[in-house]
Structure formats: structure tokens, C-alpha cells
Amino acid sequence: MTRRALITGITGQDGSYLAEHLLAEGYQVWGLIRGQANPRKSRISRLASNLSFVDGDLMDQASLVSAIDTVQPDEVYNLGAISFVPMSWQQAELVTEVNGMGVLRVLEAIRMVSGLGGSQRNDGHGQIRFYQASSSEMFGKAAETPQRETTLFHPRSPYGAAKAYGHFITRNYRESFGMYAVSGMLFNHESPRRGAEFVTRKISLAAAGIKLGLQDKLRLGNLSAVRDWGFAGDYVRAMHLMLQADEPDDYVVGSGAMHSVRDAVRIAFDHVGLDWQEHVVIDPELVRPAEVEILCADSHRARGRLGWRPTVDFPALMRMMVDADLEQVAREHEYGDLLLASSW
Template identity: 50%
Template sequence: MTAATPGKTALITGITGQDGSYLTELLLAKGYTVHGIVRHASSLIANTSRLDAVYQDPHESERRLFLHKGDVTDAGMLVNLIRDVRPDEIYNLAAQSHVRVSFDLPEYTANVTALGAIRLLEAVRASGIDTRIYQASTSEMFGTAPPPQDETTPFHPRSPYGVAKVYAHWATVNYRESYGMFAVSGISFNHESPRRGETFVTRKITRAVARIEAGLEKKVFLGNMDAVRDWGYAPEYVEAMWLMLQHDEPVDYVIATGRPATVRDFAEAAFGHAGLDWRDHIEHDERYERPAEVPELIGNPAKIAREIGWRARVHWDELARIMVDADRKAL
């Protein structure tokens, strides 16, 4: 993998999320100083729990991780922070990223996920800082487009979240073409880890396995078991994000494993790892169905493998085992 130049500075929005925390660890290991934006909340500790492994406060001269209260809905804050920090790289990972929730909160999703991206792009333009920008795009933009989906596949989003991400994606393209910015979008397919939020289906399954095995519950309720997804491992996906900003040219890439599985497949692997039969413990609940379903998302990662050498190493079945073991340990 390409080595980083010591002394670089990065700014991460969404730093307290799954991807933000793994990206922070990666960049700190490469010698970066990392700044992150954290939304104001009554409990800062709860918001930064995914960063517990790296957020320490030794002698100030040695400290390379700084958290700033702010929000991508505040354009003025973004301009001021970018001018102060003068980052070499910006990773926009902030979003309301739960697809089912986006149907209940469409306006909020648009404000954070769509307009947040253009506020950030405009803040970079207004600040006059020469920086490289990574925009977190998503396979949900493809919606009903037939798989396998790649960089040339037309978008057909099927949720307010997907629609918002299409806006952010094309805004990034527009600022790159209009202002000559090094701004790229990584179209990431589903990627999971033990740090995945507990309301997302993979983590919901693996957490249920650990709790059922421990005798703490008997059932878990899920929606569409036939949905096909391309699940990868989040720590590997943040490597792809970093590599994209080290590339000579600003290019958008699909980030995926290329190996599909249904929700049922994932559940079978997760429960089977604990010696359990998923059919004894999963019940359908229509409340978890989406108003508009996305049947199949399967990425074609050939371009990113060919041009910058990134390939997924962990696939969905091993991922299920990793997450089950982590949730067992958490109990």
C-alpha cells in the first residue's frame, strides 16, 4: 500500500461513526494529524465511544486527534474550521445513513446527507484551501438498476437516503468539473463491522446471536430476508477511501467485494457460527420492510482493483463470524 507523507492533516465529518472511527485509526497510524467534527449532544462520551481506542489526551505536544463541535448543517462553521485547520484531505462521512429511517425523516435526511455535502464543497471553495475531498457515496443510489453495478450504471434510488446521496454525488462531480477541485466519490456497497449501529440488519443479527446463545433473548424480528447485498468489511473500505485521495487523478470508484448474499444467507452464517438454526429464532415483522425495496445490490470492483490496486479480502461469511465473535465478547 502507498505510504503516507508524515505530517499531513485530515478533516473527517462523521468521525464518530463506524467508518469515521476506522479511518481515524488508519490515518493516525500513517502519521496524520486528524480533526473531526462531532455534533453537540448532552453526552459527548456516548457520541465518541467508537473512538475510545484512540482518543487519549497525553502531552498536548504529542496529541494528533482533535474533535470540534459542529455540524454539516452549519455552513459558517464549516468555512471557519476549514480555514483554521487547513486540511490536506477532507473525508465527508457525515450522513443520516439509515435507509429505513430516511422514509420517516426525509427532510432531515436531505438536509444532512444532500445539502451537507454541498455546504462542505462550497466551504472549501470559499476558504480557498487547496485540499483533496472524499465524498461517501453509496450503492443505494443504484436502487433497481440491474446488477452487477459499476461506475457506468445509471442511478435509480429507491429511498430518500438514496436520493440525497445522488444529489451529493453529482454535486461532487459538479464542483470537480466547475472549479478544478480534487473531489472524488467512493460508491461504497454495504460494509459492516462490530462497530456497526445496532439498528442495521447485520449487527442486529449478530447481536441477537450472542444474546440468544447467552440466554438473554429468544427471537429477533427482521424485514425482507430475500434482499441481496454485497457485504464487505469496514476497515478495508476506509483503506480504499484513503487510496483514492492518494491517486494522481480525481476518479470515482465503486468499492465492493463482488460477492452477493441474501439477508437469509448472512443470518444462516451468523447463527450457524454459534451452532444455532436461524429458523428457530427469526420472525418476520412488516414494520422493518421499506416502502420501496431494493432487491439486489452487487458491486463490480474491477476498476478500483485495476487502477489503484484495492481488493476486498474479507467476504460476507467471514464477516458474519467476526461480528458474532465481537458481540459475544461484548456480553
């Protein structure tokens, strides 16, 4: 029988890569979306004929129960979130509702549809398996480097705090109801599909724009911030593998290599033959109120138990993103010129 997967956040970067991966694995893939006119649906437009969609909202419990009852999924991947960390200081309550309470609502919907009661525990057979997209931002001001599954959380943003709640409530439902529920503590993962507000994509777009003569400067905040960056296409494979294991558990997923924002800029600008120091401007207003200085993953558990390995290193990732943005920016600029010409 064909397995069914329901993905929240299917129109985002991770959702689009996960949908591709699951379709290749032979799944029937459903996406939870807030209305068919979702403005970010373009990321999955080429897959749309192979996907099914169901209406739902992480802030609406009834809609989630209805969606899960309709789809009857074997696996639920909760990737839906407000994912831009700086926004969480401006909209802390909204981010907490979506990224924190939204997880609880999905778990509750699964519990209700599955018929699990307060004292009833599932025997683990034939139940809906749940994946929660946790985040390295939960570690924040990390007590140790690299960070592993046992590292204490010290989130440094409302985003990280909300994700920590989602992580712990997932574990609680696993322990309380015997649900097959896991969390993937994914470190930063990027791609050409990353939103333009994220620093790696902001850098790759600027490198392309400056190379094509369409802009001159790139404004950034803290160039010394260090992250463990990987390719989103690699990381969605880890999500899927977590739900295939015999027993549910939580996993750190990352490359184990640290790079600074400065490294990202240098790689991107070198790739197009530019001196980054001639174009980058430091803007103090772009520095976070509470910076997370160093994040680096110890993913031995995922590598050992799941057999997961990343395939794209950070320099190759940045070059991939710059190449994609060179094509996109050039295409959009040419299209803009055509529109301007046709208006005369």
C-alpha cells in the same frame, strides 16, 4: 511535513476505522463533531488522545468554513450522514438536508477557504482534496447487475436520492472549479462497530443474545433481499487510496459477491450452533416501502487503478461480528448483574 486530514462523521463506524488507518499512515487527524459531548464518541475513545477535534455541523455553513479554516487540512473526508436508510422515509427532509445539502456546504466551505471563484480553476497543486461518501443505494432499482461507475442511478429511498445529489454536486464542483473531489460509491460494509439498528448487527447481536439465553426471537423483514457486504476496515483503505491518485475520479467499492439476509442469519446462527428457523420471526412492518432487491459491485476500476482488494469475505465478517457481540453481550450482562447485586 505531516499531512492533516479532517473527517466528518469521525464517531461513526467508518470514521473510527478511517481515523485508525490515517493515524497509522502518519497523519494528524481532526474530527468534526457537534460539541465535545457527542454520545457516539465512544467508538473513538481509545484514539482520543491521538486525535484533535473541531466543532462543526453539516447544517451550518459558517461552522464548516470556520472548521476548515482552523484545521487547514490537506484532505477532507465527508463521512457525516444519517446513514440508517429506513429512517429516511420518516425524516425525509432532515436526511436530505444532512446527506445532500451537507455535501454542498462542505464543498462550498472548501471553495471559500481555498479562494476559488466562479470562473477560477485550481491547477491541482497544493489544494484541499475532498472525499464524498456516496452509496450503493443510489443505484436502487439497478438497470444492470453488477453495478459499475457508469450504471444509471434509480434510488428507491429518500436516503438514496439525497446521496445521489451529494454525488452529482461533488462531480459538479470538480468539473466547475477544478477541485480535487471524488466520490466513493461504497456498497454495504459492516463490522462489530456497526450500529445495532442495521440488519447485520441486529442479526449478530441476536445470535449472541439467544446463545447466552438472554432472548429467544429475532424479528426481521425481507429475508430475500440481496446485498454485497464487506468489512468496513477494508473499505476505508479505498477512501484513502482515492485521494492519493494523480487525478480525481469516482469509484465503486465492493466485494462483488452477493448474499441474502437469509444467508447472514444462517451463517451467524450456525456459528453459535443454533437453528435460525427456530428463532427468526418475519415482521411485515420491517419491510421497506420500496425495496432494493439486488446490489452487487463491479469494482474493477478501484482494483485496477488503486490496487485495492478486500481482505475479509462475508462469512468471516459475520463470524467476526458474532464473536465480538458474544463478548460484549456477556460483559454487559455480567455488569448489569453486578449493578443489581450492589443495589441490595
